[in-house]
Every structure is written in structure tokens, then in C-alpha cells.
Amino acid sequence: MGEAVLLEALRAECDACRRRLEENFRTHGDAGAALTGRAALADRTISALVSTLFASAPAPGSRCCLLAIGGYGRRALFPSSDLDVLLLCADAQAAEAVREPAAALVRMLWDLGWRAAVTSRLLEECDRFEQENPEFSISLLDNRPITGDPALGTILRQKILPSLAAREHSAYVRSLDEMTRERHQKHGNTLFHLEPNLKDAPGGLRDFDLACWATAIQELARLGTPDHKRAWTAPDAGWGQLLGDAAGAAYRFIAAVRVFLHYHHGRDDNRLTYDLQEEAASRNIGVAGAEPLRVEEWMRLYFRHARTIARISKRRMDEAMARPSLYSAFEDWRARLSNADFSVHRNRVFCRRPAALADPVFLLSLFEFVARHGLELAVETETIVEQALPTSNCSAGWPGEGAAAGAALRRILNLPSAGLALRAMHRVGVLDAVLPEFRAVDALVIRDLYHRYTVDEHTLLTIEGLHALRHAASEPDRRFAEILAEVEQPELLYLALLLHDVGKGMPGGNHVVASLEAAERACPRLGLAPYERDLVAFLIRNHLEMSLTLQRRDIFDPEAVRVFAEQVATPERLKMLCLLTYADIRSVNPESLSPWKAEMLWQLYAAAANYLARSVDGTRIAPSAGSDRELLEVVRGSPALAALAKPLAAFLDGFPRRYLKLHSADEIAAQFEMARHLEERLVAGDPHAAETQLRERRGHYELTVVARDRPRLFAALTGVLTEWGMNILKADAFSNRAGLVLDSFVFADLYDTLRLNPEERGRLLADTEDAAAGRSAAEMIPRRRFARGAAARFRAAIATEVSFDNSCSATSTVFELVARDRPGLLHRISELLADAACNIEAALVDTQGEKAIDVFYLTQHGKKLSAAEGQALRETLLESLGRE
Amino acid sequence: MTKIEAIIQTSRFEAVKDALKEAGIEGMTVTDVRGHGRQKGHTEVYRGREYSMDLLPKTKVELVVADRLAQTAIEAILKSARTGKIGDGKIFVSRVEEAIRIRNAERGEDAL
Numbered sequence: 001m002g003e004a005v006l007l008e009a010l011r012a013e014c015d016a017c018r019r020r021l022e023e024n025f026r027t028h029g030d031a032g033a034a035l036t037g038r039a040a041l042a043d044r045t046i047s048a049l050v051s052t053l054f055a056s057a058p059a060p061g062s063r064c065c066l067l068a069i070g071g072y073g074r075r076a077l078f079p080s081s082d083l084d085v086l087l088l089c090a091d092a093q094a095a096e097a098v099r100e101p102a103a104a105l106v107r108m109l110w111d112l113g114w115r116a117a118v119t120s121r122l123l124e125e126c127d128r129f130e131q132e133n134p135e136f137s138i139s140l141l142d143n144r145p146i147t148g149d150p151a152l153g154t155i156l157r158q159k160i161l162p163s164l165a166a167r168e169h170s171a172y173v174r175s176l177d178e179m180t181r182e183r184h185q186k187h188g189n190t191l192f193h194l195e196p197n198l199k200d201a202p203g204g205l206r207d208f209d210l211a212c213w214a215t216a217i218q219e220l221a222r223l224g225t226p227d228h229k230r231a232w233t234a235p236d237a238g239w240g241q242l243l244g245d246a247a248g249a250a251y252r253f254i255a256a257v258r259v260f261l262h263y264h265h266g267r268d269d270n271r272l273t274y275d276l277q278e279e280a281a282s283r284n285i286g287v288a289g290a291e292p293l294r295v296e297e298w299m300r301l302y303f304r305h306a307r308t309i310a311r312i313s314k315r316r317m318d319e320a321m322a323r324p325s326l327y328s329a330f331e332d333w334r335a336r337l338s339n340a341d342f343s344v345h346r347n348r349v350f351c352r353r354p355a356a357l358a359d360p361v362f363l364l365s366l367f368e369f370v371a372r373h374g375l376e377l378a379v380e381t382e383t384i385v386e387q388a389l390p391t392s393n394c395s396a397g398w399p400g401e402g403a404a405a406g407a408a409l410r411r412i413l414n415l416p417s418a419g420l421a422l423r424a425m426h427r428v429g430v431l432d433a434v435l436p437e438f439r440a441v442d443a444l445v446i447r448d449l450y451h452r453y454t455v456d457e458h459t460l461l462t463i464e465g466l467h468a469l470r471h472a473a474s475e476p477d478r479r480f481a482e483i484l485a486e487v488e489q490p491e492l493l494y495l496a497l498l499l500h501d502v503g504k505g506m507p508g509g510n511h512v513v514a515s516l517e518a519a520e521r522a523c524p525r526l527g528l529a530p531y532e533r534d535l536v537a538f539l540i541r542n543h544l545e546m547s548l549t550l551q552r553r554d555i556f557d558p559e560a561v562r563v564f565a566e567q568v569a570t571p572e573r574l575k576m577l578c579l580l581t582y583a584d585i586r587s588v589n590p591e592s593l594s595p596w597k598a599e600m601l602w603q604l605y606a607a608a609a610n611y612l613a614r615s616v617d618g619t620r621i622a623p624s625a626g627s628d629r630e631l632l633e634v635v636r637g638s639p640a641l642a643a644l645a646k647p648l649a650a651f652l653d654g655f656p657r658r659y660l661k662l663h664s665a666d667e668i669a670a671q672f673e674m675a676r677h678l679e680e681r682l683v684a685g686d687p688h689a690a691e692t693q694l695r696e697r698r699g700h701y702e703l704t705v706v707a708r709d710r711p712r713l714f715a716a717l718t719g720v721l722t723e724w725g726m727n728i729l730k731a732d733a734f735s736n737r738a739g740l741v742l743d744s745f746v747f748a749d750l751y752d753t754l755r756l757n758p759e760e761r762g763r764l765l766a767d768t769e770d771a772a773a774g775r776s777a778a779e780m781i782p783r784r785r786f787a788r789g790a791a792a793r794f795r796a797a798i799a800t801e802v803s804f805d806n807s808c809s810a811t812s813t814v815f816e817l818v819a820r821d822r823p824g825l826l827h828r829i830s831e832l833l834a835d836a837a838c839n840i841e842a843a844l845v846d847t848q849g850e851k852a853i854d855v856f857y858l859t860q861h862g863k864k865l866s867a868a869e870g871q872a873l874r875e876t877l878l879e880s881l882g883r884e
Numbered sequence: 885m886t887k888i889e890a891i892i893q894t895s896r897f898e899a900v901k902d903a904l905k906e907a908g909i910e911g912m913t914v915t916d917v918r919g920h921g922r923q924k925g926h927t928e929v930y931r932g933r934e935y936s937m938d939l940l941p942k943t944k945v946e947l948v949v950a951d952r953l954a955q956t957a958i959e960a961i962l963k964s965a966r967t968g969k970i971g972d973g974k975i976f977v978s979r980v981e982e983a984i985r986i987r988n989a990e991r992g993e994d995a996l
Contacts, residue, residue, distance in 0.1 A: 554895045554967070556926050556940070596916040600894075600941050606930040803929065818931055853931055 006052055007108060010045055014112050017041045022079070022263055029285060031256035039068070039075040042083055042114065047147045049108055053101040063094035065148025067156070069119075073142035074212075076255065079262035080269075083109065083116040084139060088152050090123055115268075123152060127160045129168035134175035137164075141216040165220035172217045173320045180210055180317070188590070191306045192453045198258045199270040203306030205258060207313040208243075208251050214316035215242050247312045250305035256286035257302070272302075274449070299445040303454050307443065311427065315379045322346055322378075342369050348378035357388035360433070364408035367430065371412045371421035377428075385428045405434045406526025413494035419464030422498075426456065435526075437518040438498065440505030452589035455501050461587035462497045466490075466579060476598045480582050483575050483605070486848045488698065492532055493576045495523075496539035497583060515540050531664040538573060539580055546581040546604065550597070555604045558611075565608040566619070569661040571846075574612065578605040612658070613816065613855045614808035616842045619657040651675050654737030656842060662732070674706040675740060682708070688773030692765045700729060701754065702746050703764075707772040709741045714840045715830035716771040717743055722827040724764055725751050731826060731845035743843075750823065798851050800882045804870040812841045812857035813865040815873070819881050821852035829854060832880055836873050837861070885980040885993060886954035887946065891919065892965040892973040894943045903964035904947070907956045911996065913946040921974060942973060948980050950993045 021037045024030055046066060070084040071077060087102050089095035102118055109116035119136065130137045140161060145153040165172065184202050187193065191203035199205050219242075241248070258270055260280055272280070280286075281298035293301070322345075337344045341362070343352055349370060356362045363385065370377060377385070412421050425431035432439050441455035453461060469481040487493060499522060503514025519540050523533040545567065553560040568574045582601060586593035651672050652659070663671070674691040681689035690707035705717055714733055721728055726747040733743045754761055798820040805814045819825060826845060833840060833856065842857040860869060892900055897914070904912065918939035925938040949957050958975060966972055985995040 550894075552895050552898060554893055554969075554971075556971075557969075560895075594916060596918065596941055599937070603926070603928060603935075603937065606928045606935060610928065610930060801933075848931075851931070 003052065003104075003108075006048065007111060010048060011112055014041060014045060014114075018079075018113075025259060025263065029256065029283070031252065031259040031286070034079065034259050035077055035255065036075045038077040038079065039072060042072060042077060043068070043146050045109070045112060045114070046085065046105070049105055050101075050147050053104050053108075054098060063090040063149060063152075064088060064098050065150065065152045066118075066146045067143045067153055068146050069143050070139040071142070071209075073139070073144045074209075075144070078255075078258055078268075080265070080267050081115070081262075082268075083114045085116065085118045085146070086140070086143065087118055087120040088123060088126070088148075088156065089120065090149070090152060092122065095120060095122060123155060123160070126156055127164060129164065129171045129175075131171065131175075134171075134179070137168075138172070138176065138213055141213055141220070162220045162223035165217050165223075169217060169221050169320075173214070173317070176210060176213060177317065177321065180207075180313075190453075191303070191310055192457055194449060194452055195271050195273050196302075196306070197270050198254055198261065198272055201306075203303075203308075203310035204270075205251070205254055205309075208247065208254075208309050211243055211247065211309070211313040211316040214313070214320040218320055243312055243316070246308050250308040250312075253286035253301065253305045254309070260285045277447075296445045296447045299447060300443050300454070303443040303445065315382075318348070318379050322348070337373050337375070339369075342366060344373070344375060345378065347375055349373075349375050349381055350378050351381050351384065354384045354388075357385060361404050361408065363388060363430065364405060364412070364434070367421040367425050368408060368412050368415065370424055371415035371417045374417035374420055376420070377424050382424070382428050385430065389429050389433060402525040403527030406528065409434055409526065410491040410495070413463070413491045413498075416467060416470065418467055418494065419460055422460055422463060426460070435498065435522060437502045437522050440502050440518075442505075444505045446504065450588060450592070453587065455504050458587050459498060459501055462580075462583035463494050465583045465586050466494070466497075476595060476602065479602050480579060480598075482848065484579055486846070487575050487579070488572060489532070489535075492528075492535050493539065493579060495526075495528075496536045496543070496576070497580060499536070500540050500543045500580070500584070512541060512544065530666075534664075535573070535576070539576055542567070542577055543580055543584060546577055546601065547585065550600050550604060555600060555607065561604070561607040561611050562615075564604070565611040565615075568608060568612075570658060571609060571612050571844075573661070574605065574608055613844060614805065614814050616656045616658060616844065616855075617809050617812055617857050621652045621655050621657055621660065647676070648672055650738070651736065651740070655734050655742070659734055659742075671704065671706065671742060674704070675742075678706050678708075678740075688775060690769045690772030692768045692772070694761055694765055697746060700746050700748050701726075702744060703768065704742070704744045705768060705772055707741050707743075709735055709739045709839075710774065711837075711839065712834040713741060713772065714743065714843065715827065715834040716774070717745070717768065718827035718830045720764070720767050720771045721745060721747055722824045724767070725749075725753060725823070727821075727823045728826045728845065729847045731843060733840055733843035735841065800878055802874045802877045802881075804865070804874055806864055806867070806870065809857060809864075811864065812859055813870055815856045815858055815870075815877075817852075817854045817856070817877065817881075819852050819854075821847045821850050825852055825881075826854070828881065829856075829877070832877055833858065833873075836876065838865070838873070885948055885983060885996065886951055887948045887978045887980045888954065888957055888961070889976040889978075890945045890961045890965065890973065891917065891942050891975075892945060892961070893967065893971060894941055896965045896967070896972075897943045897945070899964040900945060900961055903960040904945075904957060907953075907960040909947060909949060909953060909957050909960070911947060915944045915946070917942050917944045920971075940971065948983060948996060950996065 017037070018041070021034045021041075024037075025034045050066060065088050067073070067086040067088055068075075068084070069086045071081055072083050072085070077083070087095075087098065089098065099120075102120060106116050106118050126140060140156075143153070143156060143161075183200050183206065187197060187201040189202065191201060193201060197204060257272060257280055260283075261270060261272065261276065262268065264276065264279075277299055278295050281295040282292050284290075284292050287293060287298070287301065341352055341356075343350045349366070351357060351366060353362075357366070366377075366381070366385070369375075412418055412425075415421070422431060425434070426438075426442075438456070438459075441459065444455040446455060451458070466484060469477060469484050472478045472481040484490065496519075499519045500515055501511065502518045503511035503516070506514040506518065508514045516537060519533075519536055523536055528536065545564070549555065549560065549564045553564070555561065565574070568577055578601065582593070582598070585597060585601075648668075652668075660668075670693070674693060678689055678691045681691075690705060692706075693704045695702050703721070707713065718728065718731075727750050728745050728747045730746040731744065733741065735741045749755065754764070798818070800820070801816075801818040803816050805816075808814055817829065830840070838856075838858040838860055839862075840856055841859055844855040846853045858865060858873075865873065890900070894916075901912070904910070919942055920938070920940050925936055926940060927934055927936045929935070945961070947957060954977065958977065961975055982991060983993070983995040984991050
């Protein structure tokens with residue numbers, strides 16, 4: 001048959017077969033048939049051409065052969081994919097003989113509509129790893145004979161490739177690793193894209209190939225070792241057959257979508273565009289079943305499959321890269337981070353006691369180790385963790401282990417690599433066991449052009465984003481980092497972030513309500529105290545409020561700031577809500593938190609924080625003026641308080657409204673009891689009585705004092721703590737309308753006095769009562785407890801700043817003071833204020849690292865300070881504190 | 885054709901968008917911008933440090949409309965963006981010579 005006639009016949013066959021395959025795909029959605037059908041058509045076409053073109057060559061057939069390589073070799077020939085063929089020759093003479101026919105073959109394949117590339121190599125040339133063209137050496141892993149001398153192909157597969165893989169194992173792995181990094185880098189190192197590239201993005205088909213190649217190299221290398229006599233075992237359906245069912249299902253889904261894209265575009269365009277997602281979903285591409293899925297559900301399937309592929313490729317590469325020498329293994333097992341439970345080998349964590357993983361507490365300690373050291377789990381560790389998890393449905397969390405699991409989760413959330421640990425927990429199913437509510441948002445898609453990530457990914461990014469603030473480089477980020485450093489219980493913020501969007505995967509129209517309901521179930525199970533549950537619930541309930549205020553209110557309008565600040569009510573809540581909003585916005589897509597928005601958020605935070613600090617005496621509880629709504633709410637919520645409604649109202653009358661938000665119902669009841677005892681003692685004839693209470697609070701101590709107001713009282717109390725060597729971290733001082741003072745101090749016991757000598761607690765309380773009653777000369781106390789060295793240790797370049805404002809309070813002058821924190825500072829300040837005959841109407845004392853931030857509401861002889869008096873006091877404070 | 889650029893308070897954007905929609909104008913380009921006119925910046929003192937914003941955050945809405953719709957659009961923006969306070973923003977109006985839709989090369993008002 002002449003070439004022209006042959007070409008015409010083949011063209012007709014190719015066109016008809018391609019039409020048939022496309023029609024079959026459109027009708028039945030059978031992507032597998034489309035891929036293998038095209039590969040078979042290519043095989044037939046090449047065989048027919050070779051039998052004609054090579055017939056006249058001097059070395060026909062016997063000394064060369066044609067092999068399909070790459071995707072064609074895997075029989076995964078997508079409609080617009082390239083056709084890669086290897087012309088393998090026994091020697092140079094044979095190669096020269098077929099040079100012309102080979103060129104004609106390429107030309108005719110192009111004429112027939114194949115994007116063909118024929119690479120010519122001698123057999124011996126295949127026995128080296130081509131550093132300059134690693135793609136070729138990798139493509140050989142998928143070789144498959146088409147036509148020609150079968151012995152050549154057999155030598156390549158049985159001898160050359162196994163020995164090459166054994167010899168050049170590390171070159172193969174290194175090349176694969178470098179190519180993958182480069183490819184992933186181009187796609188932002190994330191599988192989450194609004195319009196993902198199905199081939200090259202992380203989790204795409206190239207990652208599936210990567211897993212296959214890593215497996216092939218391992219298998220071939222085993223064959224290539226001298227003591228191994230096994231034959232070539234590449235499965236007929238390709239290396240992918242060795243990757244497991246989940247990977248196979250993921251491959252079939254994404255491959256089907258790629259076939260759909262190629263047919264749709266008519267070219268090798270692998271971007272799953274927004275519009276085509278809808279069409280693919282409506283046609284059930286990749287999915288068995290007659291009922292079309294909603295596009296959100298279909299995309300959820302896509303992300304789950306992409307995640308599976310990303311995971312399996314990472315695992316296989318991990319295994320391929322972990323082929324160490326005996327010596328390096330020995331060295332590594334002694335990595336300094338290893339302990340009795342876990343060992344670290346090549347930056348991967350192994351478990352030394354796999355049997356103990358059945359204990360949830362031990363299991364979670366593994367993830368605590370990950371979160372602390374920022375190390376990934378080894379593949380085999382993930383496998384044994386999966387096997388150790390209870391197989392029953394854990395919808396109620398870990399039976400009987402909720403509180404212990406909750407405590408472990410809280411520790412994990414606070415550690416620097418919490419995100420890494422949470423991702424590992426999510427991957428192997430441990431997060432589901434601890435927090436089954438999170439299952440609802442697994443790979444959940446919010447499909448619009450704004451939300452780039454699935455809800456679970458978004459949530460994990462929020463937590464990682466906050467932890468990343470520890471290394472903040474830009475000025476705006478440093479501001480938020482400072483706020484984070486001040487948060488007392490950041491783990492509650494992280495927990496609120498974990499739960500804030502779970503409602504999106506639950507029934508009901510309002511995800512905030514559903515998330516709150518989920519938190520109501522989860523928080524008690526995790527062992528959170530009531531006030532902690534309230535805080536988490538507050539953050540979830542209001543997680544959109546700050547964003548909405550930014551968008552819809554003029555944040556430079558004092559009234560808008562007032563409304564927002566009063567809704568938030570306390571500085572601690574404000575800090576947490578601001579950080580939650582920061583993390584939430586920046587994790588929607590990479591550009592969502594523009595410098596513009598970050599600035600707006602910070603301005604609103606600063607304005608609201610200032611409002612809260614400067615409005616303490618502007619909003620006071622006034623039950624005497626009628627029924628106080630907030631007070632009634634607090635009382636109604638607590639049976640203990642409800643019984644005390646009337647006397648309680650008298651006690652609270654005149655306290656700043658914030659008092660109700662700062663204290664739980666139990667704390668209010670306890671402080672009211674202290675006030676009642678005090679009244680009884682006063683009535684019994686002890687005019688200088690004072691009530692005190694000391695308790696431990698999250699690693700520090702909290703001292704509460706209830707006493708009758710008198711001049712220099714605050715200075716006396718701070719003097720006692722200073723004398724005892726305690727460093728005051730926070731303090732509140734409030735007084736009610738009847739002249740009763742409630743002061744509380746959170747302090748660090750720098751010398752462990754109270755922990756090492758529990759009996760000293762009683763003496764501290766006695767000293768405090770004496771000071772409150774004016775029975776000791778505490779206000780005159782020399783600061784003998786602090787050696788000079790103690791103050792010298794606290795060095796930071798923080799300038800003392802003092803400002804005062806007569807406009808923000810109706811009755812007091814508000815002084816705000818920022819200084820380097822050091823032991824005895826608060827006592828020194830209160831002495832200076834007392835010396836200036838100032839009465840402290842209210843005080844808010846806080847520390848942030850080495851910075852003390854104090855706000856005092858002052859009066860002099862019952863009135864505000866004049867501008868001149870304020871200025872004089874400011875200068876006194878600046879001069880005295882700046883000198884020390 | 886007329887190009888209308890309105891620099892407005894960010895908090896008024898939703899209202900402006902709704903008003904334009906009600907007036908039958910839906911196409912617009914929106915940008916987060918910073919700036920100030922006679923209204924100067926804002927200073928917040930926080931923790932003893934002064935944080936100044938010389939340029940305040942605003943939102944810029946740009947639209948090109950057929951001449952017959954220009955006054956309607958301007959009225960809609962004026963009504964919905966006004967709070968009566970300093971810093972409400974400004975509207976700039978200019979002539980547009982030509983509009984071309986890139987996809988199909990349509991020109992003039994057909995391209996809007």
C-alpha cells in the first residue's frame with residue numbers, strides 16, 4: 001500500500017475512532033475507555049505506519065523497537081495530550097538505518113492529528129540518568145512496547161531500569177522532588193484554587209503520577225539489587241494500581257474531569273474554570289449516579305479527591321526519600337528531640353510505643369509533640385494512629401475522655417506549630433474524634449469568587465495566621481502581634497476559631513446560630529469552665545460584628561465606636577474579637593486582608609480600646625434608678641444570685657457596668673459575701689475591718705480586697721504586695737455608691753514564696769487586712785524585698801508616657817500611664833498619686849510583656865483636677881518614674 | 885458618555901450601591917482608597933503612642949453611563965452617600981470619548 005493511501009485510510013480510522021470515543025464519553029461518561037481507547041488507537045496507527053515506513057530500512061525490526069512512554073505508556077492518553085514514543089535501537093548502525101523512517105513517522109503522526117514526539121536512544125544510553133533531561137529518564141518508568149524487536153524492550157525493563165533505579169535512586173528522587181517543588185510553587189503551594197489546574201496544581205494528576213513514579217523507583221530499585229531475582233512486576237494498569245483504592249477513585253474522578261475539559265476546549269487546557277465547574281456538576285462528570293449534584297457538592301468531591309492524591313504523593317515521596325544509610329539512620333535516631341515516647345528521624349516523628357496509642361491521652365501527646373517541635377508525622381506513624389482510632393462512630397467525641405482530650409487540645413492550640421498538628425489530626429481522623437463538630441465542614445465548599453478555600457482549610461489557616469504573628473515582620477502585623485501577646489487565654493480564641501464556621505456544614509439558614517449550638521455541645525464535653533464557655537460563645541456569636549462595623553459604620557464617628565465597644569464590653573473580649581476578625585478576613589483568600597482593611601481594623605480596635613479605658617465611670621450600674629436590665633440578666637442566670645437580688649443591688653449600685661462582664665455569677669456571689677461579712681464586722685464594732693480573699697488563677701495569684709474607702713488605701717494595698725516581693729500584673733479598683741471599695745490584684749509570685757510556704761498565704765492576707773484597715777505602715781514600706789539586681793533584670797527600651805484627659809469622664813480626670821514594668825511600679829505610682837492628694841475612683845492596671853499600662857480615674861477633694869493640677873501631676877509622675 | 889467618580893465614606897458604599905441599582909445602574913468599579921480633602925486625618929493615641937492617619941480610608945466608585953443617565957446616577961449617589969458630616973466625599977464628572985468592549989469590539993453606549 002502506498003504511503004498516501006495508507007495515510008488516507010488511517011485518517012479515516014483515527015477520525016472515526018476519536019468521534020466514537022468522544023460520543024461514548026458524552027453518553028456514558030466513561031473516561032477510562034476514552035483514555036485506553038485513544039492509547040490503543042495510537043498503538044494501531046503507529047504499528048501500521050511502522051510496518052510500511054520501516055519495511056525498506058536496512059535494519060528492519062530486528063534491531064530496534066518502539067515503546068510508548070510517559071502518559072501514553074501508562075495508557076492514559078488524554079484527548080489533547082502529547083504522544084511520547086521512544087525509538088530504542090540496539091546500536092548506532094541500527095539507529096542510523098531508521099533515522100529517515102522515524103522522521104517520516106513523526107510527520108505522518110502529526111498529519112493524522114497526533115501531537116507526537118519520537119525520541120531516539122541507543123539501549124546503552126538508557127543506562128544512565130539524564131541529569132540534563134530528567135523528564136526523559138522519569139518517562140522511561142512508564143515504558144510499554146508497541147512494535148519492533150521485543151527483546152530490546154525486555155532488556156530495558158528487566159535489566160537496565162532496575163539497575164539504573166538502584167544505582168541512581170537518589171538522583172531520581174531528587175529530580176522528582178525539585179520538579180514537584182517548582183510545579184507546586186507555580187500554583188501557590190496549595191490545592192485550593194477557585195479555578196484549579198487539574199494536571200499541575202497540588203493534588204492534581206501530576207501528583208498522582210509522582211506517587212506512581214516514587215513507587216516505581218522503590219520497586220525497581222529492589223529488583224536491581226544483586227541478591228534479588230524477581231522479574232519486572234509493573235502492573236499492566238500501571239504503577240497507580242499499587243496506590244490503593246482511595247487513590248484509584250481520586251484518579252478516576254480527576255481524570256474524567258480532565259477528559260471533559262479536553263473535549264470541551266479542544267486543546268490541552270487543564271484549568272477547571274468557574275463556569276465549567278457548573279457544567280461538569282450538572283453532567284455528573286466523574287460521579288456514578290443519575291441525579292446531578294449541586295456544584296458545591298461536586299466541588300467538595302473534587303477537593304476531597306485532590307486532598308487524597310496530595311496526601312498519597314507526599315507519603316510515597318517520603319518513603320522514597322527515607323532510604324537512608326545505616327549510619328545516618330543510627331545518627332538520626334539519636335536526634336536530640338527524641339524522648340522515651342517519640343523519636344525523630346529525618347525530621348519525621350515516630351512512635352516508640354505504638355501499643356500505647358490506644359490511650360487517647362497518649363495519642364494526643366503525639367500531636368502535642370508535633371505542635372511543640374514543628375515536625376511532621378512519619379508515614380508509618382500516621383498509619384498506626386489510624387489503626388489505633390476507635391472504629392465506632394465518635395459523634396459524641398471520645399467516650400469518657402472528653403475533658404482529658406479537651407485539656408490536650410488546649411495545650412496543642414497554644415503551641416507554636418498548632419496548625420501543623422491540627423492538619424495532621426484532621427488528616428488521620430483524630431480531630432474528628434476530639435471535635436466531631438468539625439466533621440461537618442470537611443472539604444466544604446463556599447462557592448463564590450471571594451472564598452478561595454474550603455471551610456476546613458480556611459479554619460486551619462486562621463489558626464496558623466495568628467501563630468504566624470509571633471514572627472510578624474510588617475508594622476501592621478506587629479500591632480496585632482502585640483494584642484495577641486496580651487491575650488490571657490489564647491487557646492480559647494483558637495478554639496473559637498476552630499468552631500466559628502462549623503455551622504456552615506449544618507442544617508439551618510444561619511451558620512452563626514448553628515456554630516453556637518455546636519459550641520454549646522463541644523465546650524462542656526471538652527471540660528471548659530462556664531466563663532470560658534461564655535467567652536467562646538461570645539466570640540462565635542460576634543465573629544462577623546467587627547467586619548460589619550468596618551464596612552457599614554463610620555469608624556471615626558465616636559457614636560459608632562461607643563455602640564461597638566459597649567457591645568464588646570471588656571478589653572479582653574475586644575482583643576480576642578479583633579484577632580479573630582483579623583485571622584478570619586486574612587484566611588478567606590490571599591488578598592482579602594489588604595493593608596487598607598488591616599489599618600481600618602486596627603483603628604477600630606484602638607478607638608474601642610480607648611473608649612473602654614476612658615468610659616469606666618460613665619456607665620455605672622444604677623439599680624436604684626429603676627430596674628437595671630444587664631443586672632437583671634446576670635441575676636436571672638444564676639440561682640445563687642437570684643436569692644440575693646435586693647441586697648446584691650445595693651452592693652453593686654455605682655460599680656462600673658463593666659464589673660458585670662468581668663466577673664462570673666459565682667465570683668459576684670463570692671464578692672458579695674465578702675461585702676456582707678464586712679458589714680457584719682463593721683456593725684459589730686470593728687470600724688477598720690477589711691475582707692480579703694486569695695486564689696490561684698492560671699499560674700498567678702489573685703488577691704481580692706473589700707474595704708471601706710479611705711485615703712491612701714490603694715497605695716497601702718500595693719505596698720503590701722510590693723513588700724512581699726510580688727509583681728502586680730493586673731489590677732482593678734472599683735467603688736460603689738456607699739463608699740465600699742473592691743480592689744483585685746493579679747500578681748506573679750517572683751520568689752515562689754506562696755507555693756513553697758503555703759502557710760505564708762495566711763500571713764499575706766493578715767498583712768493585707770492590716771494595711772487596708774490602716775493598722776500597718778505599709779504605705780511607708782521600704783522596698784527592701786527587691787534587690788537592685790531584680791529591677792535591673794527587667795530592661796526594655798520603653799519610655800514613660802503620661803497623659804490626662806478631662807473630657808471623657810463627667811466626674812474624674814483620667815490619667816493614662818505607660819511605663820516599663822518593674823516590681824514595685826504600681827506601688828510607686830499609687831504613692832505619688834496619694835502624695836498629690838488624689839483619690840483613685842477607679843483603676844485599670846494591665847501589663848503587656850515588659851510594658852505596664854495603667855489607667856486611673858482621679859479626683860482631688862471630690863472634684864476633677866484642673867488643667868494646671870493635671871499638668872503638675874503629669875510632670876511629677878514623668879520625673880519620678882522616668883528617673884527610676 | 886459620562887464618567888462619574890465618587891469618593892465616598894466606606895460605610896455608605898452599600899447604600900450607594902443599592903441606590904444606583906434602584907436607578908437602573910449596575911455596572912461599576914469599586915476600589916478601596918485613601919485620601920483627604922479639607923477634612924484632615926485622624927489621630928488615635930493608644931498605649932501612649934500616637935497613631936496618625938493622614939490619609940483616611942475611603943471607597944471610590946467609578947461608573948461610565950450614557951449621558952441621559954448621568955444626572956440620575958449623580959442624584960442617587962448624592963442622596964445615599966450624604967451624612968451631612970465632614971468627610972462625606974466628592975463626585976467628579978467627566979466626558980468619555982469612547983468605550984470599547986474587549987470581547988467583541990462593540991463601541992459606544994453598546995459597550996457599556
